[in-house]
Amino acid sequence: MKEGLLIIISGPSGVGKDTVFKELNKRLPDLRKSISVTTRPMREGEINGRDYIFVERKRFEQMIAENRFLEWASVHANYYGTPADEVMRLRGEGRDVVLVIDVQGAEKVAGAVSDALTIFLVPPSRAELVRRLTERGTENRQAIERRLIEADREIAVSSAYDYIIVNDVMDKTVSELAEIIQNESRRRKRDDEEC
Numbered sequence: 001m002k003e004g005l006l007i008i009i010s011g012p013s014g015v016g017k018d019t020v021f022k023e024l025n026k027r028l029p030d031l032r033k034s035i036s037v038t039t040r041p042m043r044e045g046e047i048n049g050r051d052y053i054f055v056e057r058k059r060f061e062q063m064i065a066e067n068r069f070l071e072w073a074s075v076h077a078n079y080y081g082t083p084a085d086e087v088m089r090l091r092g093e094g095r096d097v098v099l100v101i102d103v104q105g106a107e108k109v110a111g112a113v114s115d116a117l118t119i120f121l122v123p124p125s126r127a128e129l130v131r132r133l134t135e136r137g138t139e140n141r142q143a144i145e146r147r148l149i150e151a152d153r154e155i156a157v158s159s160a161y162d163y164i165i166v167n168d169v170m171d172k173t174v175s176e177l178a179e180i181i182q183n184e185s186r187r188r189k190r191d192d193e194e195c
């Protein structure tokens, strides 16, 4: 069976990656999101195993030592990682897998998986990013400041991605993403047939 695509959706914290993915998944229901492992505290409304797999730092470090991650990174003072076995299993079943991860993680995966499709979401402006981070209400002022400094650094490396999408109007962002993924899928099918 043909291996599924590995699609990375990245961009600064607060740009709306998770919301965009949820909407995208409604249009392309066959896509599978990789559930990350994290040491950050669970937020209200989150469910262990659905939003993240929440673990203690010691467990996460043990998983690093056991080589269980396709990539992992320390983001905003917490660990986050993509479990390798699940991604490989899903791709092996021919499923297209989406990683919604930060820029450090995206860089690591793109270095290790040469055919990964990389997409970077940018906010329409810095002011809008500030507004989204503040309105989300999940971080205190200091954490928001930290995320904004990191956002500037992250946006500076966005040209390394296959595609950059400005996440202004959700519907438009999702349409663009769906089109990119469908085109890539068709292109690879054509290439395989020609081989």
Ligand code: 5GP
Binding pocket: 011, 012, 013, 017, 036, 037, 040, 071, 072, 073, 075, 080, 081, 082, 100, 101, 102, 103, 104, 105, 106
């Ligand atoms: P949050 O704590 O707001 O859910 O996520 C913080 C940041 O970590 C976001 O940019 C999110 O995309 C990123 N992130 C989530 N899971 C992973 C992962 O498995 N690996 C990496 N490198 N970043 C992740």
